[in-house]
Amino acid sequence: MARCCSQPQRMAACMVGRPGVGSCCGGWVATQVGLPNGAVCPVSCHLSSFPDPGLVPTGHQRSVETVSFSPDSKQLASGGWDKRVMIWEVQSGQVLRLLVGHRDSVQSSDFSPTVNCLATGSWDSTIRIWDLRAGTPAVSHQALEGHSGNISCLCYSASGLLASGSWDKTIHIWKPMTSSLLVQLKGHVTWVKSVAFSPDELRLVSAGYSRMVKVWDCNTGKCLETLKGVLDVAHTCAFTPDGKILVSGAADQTRRQASHTTTSPRAPQT
Incomplete structure (x- = not known):
């Protein structure tokens, strides 16, 4: 049996991308985390707030690669190598929706702030925005195309903008409401592993599969800072709720944090 990951490794793999909303290690959904030595660690962080802390719903036919809580914590989405997305009711563990349409493994996901939509990213290089409104007769979706590689990470902002990171290094x-691409950020030398908006949506932080974290101006696409000093691959990154500090987690079992101040860039265009 593979050695289970330590708490720092688990934190590095499962830090949230949006303050206050869990997007990985979702309590009762089993997933796996790769370790530096090549071993695989099954992750099931059972949360005591659930009726049955040991509940592990099943339904996926292959490995689960992404899980995301809805902002109200009532639903949880999961996706994986079976190309399917499943939405679960948290309290009961029952499947509410089965979303089918991706042509390859589903690797990333995030709920919109209103819980009306779910964004999913796949190895088929597309992002799908699923309409989850109760009044919709059947679940529909729209596809956002433009990346040339696997969609490795997704993150909604508080106002409903969506950031996507890809293996194409962009x-x-x-x-999403108009399927419009507002800006493209280029500068990573490896694939993008994690993205997160600042609370004011003026900046975006990203971690590539490398030893650096970048901070971007969301309006111009300009890289404001490149933060180095991580001893190993930066798996994840996130701003604190006040936007003054950003945190990154790496496989070297350390947590880095850096103070950050805003230089009054323009507000995001909507």
Whole structure:
């Protein structure tokens, strides 16, 4: 049996991308985390707030690669190598929706702030925005195309903008309601592993599969800072709720944090 990951490794793999909303290690959904030595660690962080802390719903036919809580914590989405997305009711563990349409493994996901939509990213290089409104007769979706590689990470902002990171080494910021690409961020030398908006949506932080974290101006696409000093691959990054500090987690079992101040860039265009 593979050695289970330590708490720092688990934190590095499962830090949230949006303050206050869990997007990985989702309590009762089993997933796996790769370790530096090549071993695989099954992750199931059972949360005592659930009726049955040991509940592990099943339904996926292959490995689960992404899980995301809805902002109200009532639903949880999961996706994986079976190309399917499943939405679960948290309290009961029952499947509410089965979303089918991706042509390859589903690797990333995030709920919109209103819980009306779910964004999913796949190895088929597309992002799908699923309409989850109760009044919709059947679940529909729209596809956002433009990346040329696997969609490795997704993150909604508080106002509903969507950032996507890809194996093509770029980050796109979208306005999903109109399927508009607002800005493309270029500068990573490896694939993008994690993205997160600052609370004021003026900046975006990203971690590539490398030893650096970048901070971007969301309007111009300009890289404001490149933060180095991580001893190993930066798996994840996030701003604190006040936007003054950003945190990154790496496989070297350390947590880095850096103070950050805003230089009054323009407000995001909507």
